[in-house]
């Protein structure tokens with residue numbers, strides 16, 4: 001592709017996270033949860049973050065929307081720019097919600113809902129914030145339409161209750177309905193569909209994608225499910241033990257993963273029938289962040305590990321257009 | 332042919348609903364049917380999969396099979412011998428033959444026991460056993476599940492989720508169980524750890540010629556692990572057949588929707604059904620509120636229809652003759668009502 005300065009300006013980054021490092025610090029220990037994490041999301045982009053449990057995905061999302069608990073969390077370094085403005089909260093938590101145009105569907109759906117207001121009142125409030133000129137009758141209409149969109153059948157029943165009275169799946173649907181009303185520029189989804197039935201899950205993902213097209217918002221999808229990420233996202237960041245180890249276009253990373261961890265992640269997903277033999281994975285498990293292995297954190301599990309891997313952390317390097325890998329093999 | 336390893340016929344379970352969930356329609360004092368006439372049979376050395384969404388009754392089924400719940404009016408045969416749930420002896424023999432591994436590795440292991448002693452819990456006739464013999468058996472079981480010897484001295488909170496599932500497996504294997512009920516054994520694990528456990532399960536099956544009843548909501552896992560699969564939906568088995576038949580030619584409209592909603596790395600299209608997803612129906616066919624193929628007979632609960640080795644509970648597969656009969660019955664009833 002030719003370098004076109006005009007085009008570069010047009011495709012401006014909506015969100016840019018640069019070198020973000022976060023610790024969790026308590027009296028007796030410090031845990032390095034994120035290290036030099038950089039990601040960017042363009043307008044209209046759908047970006048995925050995949051990684052196993054404890055790799056720092058939710059922490060990253062919480063830092064972006066400004067709900068990290070500081071302390072115990074501490075920002076060591078980094079910048080987070082949204083529409084060019086630095087929004088990283090270093091001292092206290094103060095949500096970048098709504099006003100800033102970012103919203104999030106949390107892994108634990110109770111987090112997105114306010115426990116002291118009924119479902120109806122929260123949704124109504126969201127509409128009022130979005131557009132104060134909408135009258136009461138219209139608000140009721142919008143509420144009901146959005147609840148039906150997330151496949152809630154007993155709309156009246158759900159409206160009158162409080163979040164804790166709903167099942168996990170219902171809560172998740174209500175928080176998605178809320179986001180549909182708020183129409184954010186950036187929507188962060190942290191494991192948005194866990195606990196929902198498969199068919200409902202896929203319908204809701206589709207709904208979110210349609211909304212994204214309709215209001216040309218951007219999506220950051222956090223998941224441990226590579227196939228889900230592949231079905232939603234155009235670009236992907238793979239995280240391991242608090243670092244981005246590979247990034248690139250979804251298609252390329254999936255068809256030819258470079259980092260040994262990405263390769264293992266891909267090999268872990270059963271694809272065919274039983275006679276296709278055992279899954280190609282090594283032993284070991286994700287590291288305990290309190291006792292990170294030296295050098296490349298993946299080295300104890302890596303089939304390609306070399307002497308240098310035990311000593312020095314590999315930096316994220318551009319290996320080809322749009323693709324970055326943090327691994328000594330690509331040095 | 333030899334008797335099937337385990338045969339389940341017309342298994343139903345219902346629970347008394349104590350509190351009102353949500354608001355509205357009072358459920359107090361009523362019963363909720365969680366399993367509804369479930370029937371299947373497992374051959375020796377086979378992996379039989381049961382796939383179902385949350386709340387479909389998977390764990391209830393698993394618990395019944397190991398004698399935790401006592402079903403009424405159903406026939407369960409172990410190696411051809413019928414189990415009488417009123418007889419303690421029979422329930423014990425069920426428990427001795429069938430082991431279980433639960434989804435939640437934290438909740439299923441006593442945090443205050445050493446791993447060594449947890450595995451020992453699985454040994455039959457623990458009291459009668461000599462110390463040396465007991466120790467050998469435990470070390471053997473640990474080796475089978477590839478658990479490092481050093482971990483035998485650890486306590487559950489000190490080991491990883493994958494290791495906890497290995498301990499659960501070792502406990503059932505130490506008891507020489509021939510049938511293992513695996514209730515979402517890898518659902519709480521990271522994918523790379525899940526892959527390790529799946530590999531281990533395949534290896535164990537080959538070495539010990541045991542049978543698995545593999546229960547999960549994960550279609551990719553079930554496809555990879557099982558010889559045959561049954562689809563559970565709100566307590567009913569809607570379809571059962573060989574894994575390939577089920578995945579390549581799903582018969583039941585629900586199976587069809589489920590399999591097409593699943594994404595894999597090689598087919599990442601977010602397929603969604605255009606038709607509505609309704610609540611399960613308590614009258615007639617349980618899937619009728621979501622089914623795009625619904626037609627007149629669906630107001631009646633369909634029977635299980637067997638076609639070319641596939642069992643499917645859907646009127647679409649009934650002969651025209653029988654259908655005509657059902658339709659005219661329904662018409663007559665409607666006529667009478669007016």
Ligand SMILES: Nc1ncnc2c1ncn2[C@@H]1O[C@H](COP(=O)(O)OP(=O)(O)OP(=O)(O)O)[C@@H](O)[C@H]1O
Nearest residue numbers: 024033052053054055056057058059060069072289
């Ligand atoms: N409030 C906290 N205090 C101390 N440590 C924390 C806190 N929150 C998170 N951590 C630690 O930070 C690490 C990263 O957690 P995070 O929730 O970001 O991971 P994740 O990738 O979202 O995992 P999962 O896939 O399980 O959701 C974990 O080791 C976790 O234990």
Ligand SMILES: Nc1ncnc2c1ncn2[C@@H]1O[C@H](COP(=O)(O)OP(=O)(O)OP(=O)(O)O)[C@@H](O)[C@H]1O
Nearest residue numbers: 346347365383384385386387388389390391392548
């Ligand atoms: N002891 C009980 N008393 C009353 N209701 C119960 C009991 N056990 C289970 N149920 C209900 O029976 C239904 C099926 O539960 P079960 O745990 O068997 O489902 P499941 O398929 O294992 O779901 P999941 O995928 O969430 O584990 C649920 O609606 C549950 O609330």
Ligand code: SF4
Nearest residue numbers: 296299302309327328
């Ligand atoms: S840096 Fe070394 S240990 Fe780490 S992934 Fe690359 S080859 Fe493996």
Ligand code: SF4
Nearest residue numbers: 616619622629645646
């Ligand atoms: S019996 Fe009728 S409603 Fe039920 S799945 Fe078959 S066609 Fe659909």
Ligand SMILES: [Mg+2]
Nearest residue numbers: 057058059107
């Ligand atoms: Mg998380």
Ligand SMILES: [Mg+2]
Nearest residue numbers: 389390391514
């Ligand atoms: Mg269960």
